[in-house]
Each structure stands twice: as structure tokens, then as C-alpha cells.
Amino acid sequence: MTDRSKQEDQSNAATRRAQGEFVRGVSGHRHRIGDPDFPAAPGRYHLFVALNCPWCHRVTLARNVLGLQSGVSMDVAFPNRTEDTDPAGPNLWQFAPEGVASLTRTTLPECTAETGTGQNFRLVRDIYAAEGSDERSVPLLYDKHSNRIVSNESAEIIRMLDQYASSLGSTTPTEMRSRLYPDEPALQASINELNQRIYIDINNGAYKAGFSSDQTVYEVAFAAYFDSLSWLETLLASDDRPFLTGEAFTEADLRLFPTLYRHDPVYYLRMKLNGARILDYPHLWRWLCRVYALPGVADSSALTHCRQGYFGRSWNGTVPLGPFRPMPYPEAYKHPDLAE
């Protein structure tokens, strides 16, 4: 049976898309580190990401909180895709460290050239095409040793990084590194349950609200998104637990974070999720600030890329500047008491 924490119902996807519903496709590359072809080793694997993409954000969070910055190398695409005038066509992820962001009027220091394949490809599409694939999405986990794509499914990439952190070259000593998906079956069951609801209603729910052109589809997604935020607010309030499953930060927290991080400054407007801000939910706000304060989290989160990337051609290329009250973002994430 399909794991609904990774992939939603694909039945009649073409018809549903034609009718205006946003239906996210299926990730086609699903090898695993630990398979005979892809043994875990430090320095062998590489990530291709765009920092505005929330699925990539999962992966950069996992890489940082697991101490894998030197064990797993990474390239960062420019937050805006190619334009209509691009010889390769529009809407493709590109490596463009020389690209100037309209928001800052500067290059973005995090953006890199493509260094993983040895080919210095300009487009993410070219990395797929080199092995005969016509996919084009990020994130991508790549094996520099065999020059093959390992996986383009973020949910599975973060599991691999967690499971093989030590042999991939984590610089965080094992006793100081908490597991994102620990071995205890009861904890795994509660992470799985949270993942499913968070994926369908919140992570992917934001896209269903913001990218569907059908009013009913939008309204259903809007209602489910805010129902699930209220449910999570109640869960955190019930016993004042610091993280979603209790005392420890786990994969469930990691998968919620990219969406809530984007909500007030980007999704409220861009995804038409203007029912409330995260700032309006005291427990969710404190949770957001608590996660933001964990080592590596602020470093793996790039709000300038998010703002720049979500307001491209479909928003005339101008990037909205707010909010500035009660605080600008991301500085507001350092102030958990704002929600009192």
C-alpha cells in the first residue's frame, strides 16, 4: 500500500490537474544508501538542493542536525527557475552563483555551481538526463563514486542520513546525536501518524491551497491546513511537551518545520493561507522558536531564498517586504514570547 506520508492519491491525476487541482507527482529514483551499490561512506554522497524548496529544507535540516556538513557535500541552485527566454526553456532549476536576486539586488552567497557530477551542469534537468531520466525535481541525493542518482525522495533521503549518520562521516559524536527516527516501535508509530497528517494537510496542503485553480479544492485544503494547525496546537498544549512526540526532537518535528517557517512571511500571502499566522498560536510559535534555536537549524534555513523563490514570474517578480510588525522575520523566530 502507498505510504500516504510521502505520496498522495495519484488516481486520474491528469484529469484532476486539468480541472485545476494541484497533484504532486511521484519521485522516480528510489535507491537507498546501504544497498550493495550504495554503501555508506564519508565524502561519497552529494546533495543538490534549492533552499526555497521545502522538501530540500527537510534534507538540509537533517544534514545539519546530524553533523553531516563535511561528510555529505552539497550544491545550491538559484531560487528562481529559468525564464521563458532561456534557451533550455522556462521553469527549470539552475545553478547560477552569478544570479542577482531582485530582493537583495546582489548575488546570493549560498548559491553554487554544480560540483557533484564533474560535468559542471547548469540545469538540474541535465543531472537527470545524464542517466536517461526526464525528471527535474530537487532535492537529489547523488553518488559521486558511481555517478548515479541515489534518490529524489526527501522523506527517504532524511531516513538514510539518520540511519547511516556515523558511517557517512557525522562530526557529532554518537552519544550527543539524537536519532530522528529512533528504533522504538511505539515512537515510530507516533512519528508515522504525525508524518501522514502533517504531509497531507500541511506540507503538501500548502501547495494544494496555493497552486490549485479550483475554488473548492482551495477551500478544502485551506480548512484542512488550519484544522491540522489547531490539532497540533492542542497536542503541544496538552502536556506542555517541547516537541511533537515528547521530550526529543524527531523526524516529525523536522518535517513540520519547513512549512511553519515559511507560513507567516511567505505562505500567508503566496499560498492564500491567510486564516491566521503561526504567531497567533502560542504553543506552535514557541515550538517554532525552540526548533529554530537547535544547533544547525538557523543555518539550514534561508528566508531570503524562500522570499525570492516564491514570488517569481507568477507574482510579477516583485517580492513582498513584510511582515515588519511585531518583528521582522526571521528575527521573530528568536522571540518565543511574542505569542503570549
Ligand SMILES: N[C@@H](CCC(=O)N[C@@H](CS)C(=O)NCC(=O)O)C(=O)O
Ligand atoms: N517528492 C519530492 C518532491 C520534491 C518537489 O516537488 N520539488 C519541487 C520543488 S519545491 C520540484 O523540484 N519540482 C519539479 C519542478 O518544479 O520542475 C520530495 O519530497 O523529495
